[in-house]
Amino acid sequence: MLRVFLTLMFLLLGPALAGAEEQPEATLYRQPFCGCCEGHAEHLRANGFSVKMVETKNLPLIKKQHGVPLEFEGCHTILVGGYVVEGHVPATIIRKLLKERPAIRGISLPGMPDGSPGMSGTKKEPFVIYELSGESGKVYAKE
Numbered sequence: 001m002l003r004v005f006l007t008l009m010f011l012l013l014g015p016a017l018a019g020a021e022e023q024p025e026a027t028l029y030r031q032p033f034c035g036c037c038e039g040h041a042e043h044l045r046a047n048g049f050s051v052k053m054v055e056t057k058n059l060p061l062i063k064k065q066h067g068v069p070l071e072f073e074g075c076h077t078i079l080v081g082g083y084v085v086e087g088h089v090p091a092t093i094i095r096k097l098l099k100e101r102p103a104i105r106g107i108s109l110p111g112m113p114d115g116s117p118g119m120s121g122t123k124k125e126p127f128v129i130y131e132l133s134g135e136s137g138k139v140y141a142k143e
């Protein structure tokens, strides 16, 4: 009987646990009416993230609270897995961050580069994603 119970628990919980790992929960803070923020949220959802959108009229405060320096500000701020992700960072890089779990506050793709997820236009050069850490200007990844 115990064995049956354990097998059942495994069957019930196994997929749920795996699912939690594969579908990171992200909270995206944006200014009202930001269209490209919506575009980035759609990109993340299409890549298996669950995204909660929060509108705020005081985005600079959110950035300040999570230690995003002025020069690394993007157009919206995402909290995911204990990290802050600033701007239009591609989902693959966020997954890399969540997998590697480096000892940094987060990452940023400053500005709004053409062709980045959620942005229109065509990509002209590799996106440079910076670390948000004590070492200012350290590159986390290029995509």
Ligand SMILES: [Cu+2]
Binding pocket: 036, 037, 075, 076, 088, 112
């Ligand atoms: Cu944007």
